[in-house]
Amino acid sequence: xxxxxxxxxxxxxxxxxxxxxxxxxxxxxxxxxxxxxxxxxxxxxxxxxxxxxxxxxxxxxxxxxxxxxxxxxxxxxxxxxxxxxxxxxxxxxxxxxx
Amino acid sequence: xxxxxxxxxxxxxxxxxxxxxxxxxxxxxxxxxxxxxxxxxxxxxxxxxxxxxxxxxxxxxxxxxxxxxxxxxxxxxxxxxxxxxxxxxxxxxxxxxxxxxxxxxxxxxxxxxxxxxxxxxxxxxxxxxxxxxxxxxxxxxxxxxxxxxxxxxxxxxxxxxxxxxxxxxxxxxxxxxxxxxxxxxxxxxxxxxxxxxxxxxxxxxxxxxxxxxxxxxxxxxxxxxxxxxxxxxxxxxxxxxxxxxxxxxxxxxxxxxxxxxxxxxxxxxxxxxxxxxxxxxxxxxxxxxxxxxxxxxxxxxxxxxxxxxxxxxxxxxxxxxxxxxxxxxxxxxxxxxxxxxxxxxxxxxxxxxxxxxxxxxxxxxxxxxxx
Numbered sequence: 001x002x003x004x005x006x007x008x009x010x011x012x013x014x015x016x017x018x019x020x021x022x023x024x025x026x027x028x029x030x031x032x033x034x035x036x037x038x039x040x041x042x043x044x045x046x047x048x049x050x051x052x053x054x055x056x057x058x059x060x061x062x063x064x065x066x067x068x069x070x071x072x073x074x075x076x077x078x079x080x081x082x083x084x085x086x087x088x089x090x091x092x093x094x095x096x097x098x
Numbered sequence: 099x100x101x102x103x104x105x106x107x108x109x110x111x112x113x114x115x116x117x118x119x120x121x122x123x124x125x126x127x128x129x130x131x132x133x134x135x136x137x138x139x140x141x142x143x144x145x146x147x148x149x150x151x152x153x154x155x156x157x158x159x160x161x162x163x164x165x166x167x168x169x170x171x172x173x174x175x176x177x178x179x180x181x182x183x184x185x186x187x188x189x190x191x192x193x194x195x196x197x198x199x200x201x202x203x204x205x206x207x208x209x210x211x212x213x214x215x216x217x218x219x220x221x222x223x224x225x226x227x228x229x230x231x232x233x234x235x236x237x238x239x240x241x242x243x244x245x246x247x248x249x250x251x252x253x254x255x256x257x258x259x260x261x262x263x264x265x266x267x268x269x270x271x272x273x274x275x276x277x278x279x280x281x282x283x284x285x286x287x288x289x290x291x292x293x294x295x296x297x298x299x300x301x302x303x304x305x306x307x308x309x310x311x312x313x314x315x316x317x318x319x320x321x322x323x324x325x326x327x328x329x330x331x332x333x334x335x336x337x338x339x340x341x342x343x344x345x346x347x348x349x350x351x352x353x354x355x356x357x358x359x360x361x362x363x364x365x366x367x368x369x370x371x372x373x374x375x376x377x378x379x380x381x382x383x384x385x386x387x388x389x390x391x392x393x394x395x396x397x398x399x400x401x402x403x404x405x406x407x408x409x410x411x412x413x414x415x416x417x418x419x420x421x422x423x424x425x426x427x428x429x430x431x432x433x434x435x436x437x438x439x440x441x442x443x444x445x446x447x448x449x450x451x452x453x454x455x456x457x458x459x460x461x462x463x464x465x466x467x468x469x
Contacts, residue, residue: 009133009158013174043174047158051178059157093157 002033002078003088010048010091014041019088028083030062031074048091059094102424103168103466104432105149106440107136110458112151114169117453119426121444124453130172131163138419140206141168141466145213150232152203152218160202162218162232175232179203179220182239188222189251198222198242205419207262219259223250223276225288238288241274246293246310253277253313253332260418261317265341267324273342278313281329283342294342298331316418318360320367328370328397330360330418335372337397348397353384359421363446364429368396371423371431371447373416381436382413390433392447406450407441414439419462426467434460 004020011017022036031054038045049056054074056062062069064082081087100119106112111129130136134153142148149165151172160179163172179200187195201221209215214231224242226235241247241259250257258277265271270287273294280295293310303311313332320326329336329345334355336345349355354374363369370393376384383389388407391400414437424430431447434440438457441450 007157009155012132013158013161043161046160046177052180057157057159096156 001085002028002036002082003085004033004037005088005090006044007091007093009093010044013043013047016041021085028078029075030069030072030078030089033078033089034074059096061092061094063090063092064088100426101468102426102430103141103146103468104422104440104442104453105139105141105169105462105464105466106434106457106460107139107151107419107462108434108438108458108460109135112136112139112153113454113457115440115453121426121430121442126454127169129458130169131161134161135202136461137202137204138206138462138464140208140464142208142213142216143210144208146466146468148208148213148231150206150208150216152206154202160200162203162206164232176228176234179218179224179226179235180237181224181242182237186242187248188257189249191252195248198224200224201256204258204260205262207264210264210266217262217264217272219262219274221256221258222252223257223259223279225259225262225272225274227288240284240289241282241291244282244291244293246279250276250279250310261314263317263319263327265319265324266321271324271341273317273319273327275314275317275329277315278311278332280310280312281314281317281342294338295345296343297338297345297347298336299334300332302332315358316360318362318370320362323367326367326396328360328362330357330372332356332378335360335397348393350393350398350400352391352400353389353402357416358418359416359433361421361423361431363431364423364425365427366394366429369394369446370397371421372400373421373433375415381415386410386412388412388414388435390431390447390450403443403447403450405448406443406452412437417461419464420460422463422465424465424467430465432463432465434463436460 104115111132113128116125137152139151147168151163153161185198190196205219207217218226261275263273272284282291283294325341327338335349337348389402414435421433431443436459
């Protein structure tokens with residue numbers, strides 16, 4: 001079970017409270033986690049990554065285990081602690097005003 | 099009993115303002131989609147309970163929301179706006195080719211006869227259509243495929259397709275306007291397009307009378323006179339009597355002919371409203387006085403409408419999609435400001451009152467007349 005923490009605006013859009021818990025088939029990667037997230041919450045498609053290219057939106061970041069995974073390859077394995085559910089996978093809106 | 103529903107898009111959410119036909123007491127609902135930019139909210143003429151909203155954010159991109167109960171509840175629908183084929187390039191600010199890149203939906207135009215059909219004008223300029231209530235969007239690529247498209251350049255606010263007018267008397271005729279490419283017309287339901295900018299003169303481009311390149315801010319039409327169009331250009335208020343084939347200036351005695359919105363009285367096709375703004379570098383009204391100007395002669399002769407509007411220390415702007423009229427017997431006129439006020443007039447502009455004073459900056463105002 002993967003634990004995903006969404007930013008507040010996306011929790012509102014997806015109508016969820018707190019963490020999202022996902023089962024991911026096969027190796028846990030950023031790509032497979034986002035695929036599972038968007039399959040359960042189709043309204044999130046396009047809000048985290050481009051729907052066609054899969055490219056991360058510029059002001060969205062991916063953190064886990066005190067590391068910035070934003071620039072890691074989408075198919076790279078997630079840390080064991082995330083894959084096991086011990087640590088959450090954080091989807092974060094970049095800090096900015098306005 | 100008759101009533102009105104004013105749909106307001108702001109920098110930080112949407113608001114629905116409702117009143118009965120007297121338009122004296124208002125119920126304010128919102129913010130819907132709090133914290134998101136709402137570029138436009140518009141109702142279907144075929145089903146007043148069907149609303150569409152363009153919701154976007156610099157962080158999370160574009161969402162389209164739909165309501166089937168007049169704004170009481172909303173649900174996100176499709177938000178994939180993929181350009182048809184290989185997108186190609188337009189000109190960037192420095193003159194270099196720049197790939198077409200979707201940024202946001204500026205304007206949603208529901209079809210007059212089908213609540214599930216809705217058009218979307220987007221940045222970078224393109225026209226999309228959904229025929230399934232917003233679930234899926236297809237580009238009408240003929241517009242962006244026009245031979246002039248590689249030369250189109252963005253205005254300072256981005257290269258947006260902001261005006262979509264569906265001619266009620268000529269099925270298949272559509273007008274669209276793009277900053278800063280100009281006005282375009284299709285007579286075959288959006289398959290092919292041609293520029294309709296003859297008569298426009300713009301000092302900010304090398305050839306002031308070029309076929310394309312004009313920064314058109316807004317176009318308005320009265321449904322009973324679809325060959326008559328009114329335009330607020332970057333500078334100049336213009337009029338066409340031949341469905342855009344030619345334009346003439348009707349700025350007349352306006353204190354300044356720069357501005358953004360333009361609209362037409364619901365029952366008087368020659369009565370037109372604009373909000374003069376000092377200049378393109380001073381986006382506020384002249385002399386700090388917020389004045390709507392009305393022409394009852396289809397342009398040229400204008401009168402200031404000031405009663406109930408601030409006449410000192412007012413430095414707000416009124417954006418291009420932030421004015422609308424209702425179709426009650428006494429035509430109501432509405433506009434919103436970047437200072438968060440939404441003003442209403444229940445007597446065609448003679449007197450004004452604020453419905454709300456302290457919303458986030460207003461991006462768009464539409465009104466539904468409910469019978």
